[in-house]
Amino acid sequence: MTGRPFRAAAAAAVAVAVLAVGGCSGQSGSSSAPASSASPSGTPDANPCHHLKPASGPTAAKFGAAQVTAGECEMSLLTLEGSFLPKLMQTATFTKADFAPFRAYMTPVARRAWDADVAKLSASGVRDRSALNAVLSLTYVDVAGHTYTLGNTTTNRPVSHRKLLAGRVRLVNVHGTPRLGIALKISFRFNLTDRKTGRPVSVDGTKTVAYTLAPNPGGPKDKPFLIDGWRGGSRFGKVNAATSG
Numbered sequence: 001m002t003g004r005p006f007r008a009a010a011a012a013a014v015a016v017a018v019l020a021v022g023g024c025s026g027q028s029g030s031s032s033a034p035a036s037s038a039s040p041s042g043t044p045d046a047n048p049c050h051h052l053k054p055a056s057g058p059t060a061a062k063f064g065a066a067q068v069t070a071g072e073c074e075m076s077l078l079t080l081e082g083s084f085l086p087k088l089m090q091t092a093t094f095t096k097a098d099f100a101p102f103r104a105y106m107t108p109v110a111r112r113a114w115d116a117d118v119a120k121l122s123a124s125g126v127r128d129r130s131a132l133n134a135v136l137s138l139t140y141v142d143v144a145g146h147t148y149t150l151g152n153t154t155t156n157r158p159v160s161h162r163k164l165l166a167g168r169v170r171l172v173n174v175h176g177t178p179r180l181g182i183a184l185k186i187s188f189r190f191n192l193t194d195r196k197t198g199r200p201v202s203v204d205g206t207k208t209v210a211y212t213l214a215p216n217p218g219g220p221k222d223k224p225f226l227i228d229g230w231r232g233g234s235r236f237g238k239v240n241a242a243t244s245g
Contacts, residue, residue: 048164049073058171062178068169071225075182075211076164083139084159090150092125092142102138107214107226137232148192152200154244161189180213180225200242207234
């Protein structure tokens with residue numbers, strides 16, 4: 001049966017999850033909307049950063065145009081790639097090591113919050129909803145659940161049609177300290193197989209994430225900023241019969 005709601009564990013991200021590492025206020029805007037493009041097959045450009053407009057306005061004045069654009073590129077790639085780790089997408093049993101790669105993108109304060117949620121999730125599976133929602137803001141876990149398996153007869157890729165739809169950068173104030181705010185929206189498609197019927201199905205989704213970033217002086221060029229806080233949410237369509245292409 002298709003056309004029914006998607007009820008895997010990842011659907012918990014439909015409710016906005018917030019990690020309040022630092023409260024933001026006094027925001028002044030500066031936008032950098034990426035004009036993401038895709039091939040007719042729905043696969044994104046290998047590097048979505050090619051479509052980012054150069055940063056300008058208050059963020060560029062404060063942090064430098066090149067640094068801000070590099071930061072948006074960094075977060076765009078993290079969102080498009082880090083959201084979909086096959087090992088995490090296909091299991092409800094986790095260890096802290098499974099989530100370790102994300103720590104390299106975070107400030108010490110954010111790491112402590114992340115580690116706490118990961119510890120709860122590792123101990124409870126997907127039962128701790130608060131920790132689950134915090135983690136789902138960055139990466140999907142247990143997508144298939146007990147109802148589906150990843151991939152199907154139309155494609156062996158569990159995720160396709162990944163595209164960066166929109167982005168915005170702005171200057172935010174966290175407890176009196178200027179930070180870079182980046183909000184992104186992506187779209188994607190989960191490719192699944194119904195365990196009971198063996199039918200190939202797909203689910204289209206969108207994800208929005210708002211990052212608060214702190215400068216990373218002396219860091220590598222591909223990490224000019226570190227995540228100091230984030231919030232995110234997802235929306236999923238109906239489960240439909242899979243089609244090729």
